[in-house]
Amino acid sequence: DIQMTQSPSSLSASVRDRVTITCRTSQSVGSYLNWYQQKPGKAPNLLISATSSVQSGVPSRFSGSGSGTDFTLTISNLQPEDFATYYCQQSYSIPWTFGQGTKVEIK
Amino acid sequence: QVQLVQSGAEVKKPGASVKVSCKASGYSFTSYGISWVRQAPGQGLEWMGWISVYNGNTHYAHNLQGRVTMTADTSTSTAYMELRSLRSDDTAVYYCARGLGYCSGGSCPSGMDVWGQGTTVTVSS
Numbered sequence: 639d640i641q642m643t644q645s646p647s648s649l650s651a652s653v654r655d656r657v658t659i660t661c662r663t664s665q666s667v668g669s670y671l672n673w674y675q676q677k678p679g680k681a682p683n684l685l686i687s688a689t690s691s692v693q694s695g696v697p698s699r700f701s702g703s704g705s706g707t708d709f710t711l712t713i714s715n716l717q718p719e720d721f722a723t724y725y726c727q728q729s730y731s732i733p734w735t736f737g738q739g740t741k742v743e744i745k
Numbered sequence: 746q747v748q749l750v751q752s753g754a755e756v757k758k759p760g761a762s763v764k765v766s767c768k769a770s771g772y773s774f775t776s777y778g779i780s781w782v783r784q785a786p787g788q789g790l791e792w793m794g795w796i797s798v799y800n801g802n803t804h805y806a807h808n809l810q811g812r813v814t815m816t817a818d819t820s821t822s823t824a825y826m827e828l829r830s831l832r833s834d835d836t837a838v839y840y841c842a843r844g845l846g847y848c849s850g851g852s853c854p855s856g857m858d859v860w861g862q863g864t865t866v867t868v869s870s
Binding site for chain 1: 844
């Protein structure tokens with residue numbers, strides 16, 4: 639199984655900050671890396687598909703990059719509604735696996 | 746609008762089975778696949794498996810093989826996930842989520858873009 643390691647596990651940031659979350663996979667997943675946002679008590683929401691394809695309706699302050707085993711989710715100009723937990727997920731190889739999550743909290 | 750609506754909360758005893766439904770609307774059900782993802786209290790997301798409604802193929806997580814079955818009824822646009830021999834550590838919120846209908850060898854160049862509201866399954870004696 640492909641192991642997913644997200645870092646950091648949590649972070650504190652202020653509104654208007656730039657935030658970077660990293661996801662490392664135990665073997666190459668090509669570009670098949672997706673990012674989700676989850677707020678408490680809600681279902682996850684797909685932000686970015688296939689490394690860098692931002693979903694319709696997702697603000698442009700969200701971006702993704704990377705390839706192979708190292709990927710990044712960047713939130714520029716952090717907004718109050720962005721405080722949530724973020725998960726990466728690989729869809730390259732069965733079983734699909736998720737990172738452990740990164741909780742973004744208000745400083 | 747495109748949505749997935751799941752069945753209501755369940756309370757089960759250890760050793761029992763549970764079957765959760767996920768009714769799709771607003772899109773062509775047979776052109777996509779459905780994944781199931783669960784989340785234990787206070788924990789992260791765990792992928793359980795995927796069914797291609799497009800061609801009926803299924804893939805399951807290794808740790809659930811033999812206990813889980815995913816099906817789809819195209820006449821009612823409803824997907825089902827049945828989990829048997831329930832244990833206390835199966836207590837979780839269970840989500841269905843839409844994905845691509847065809848993923849070559851289980852390799853899918855897209856994430857899960859529409860999610861159900863979640864179904865809480867509690868396993869307790």
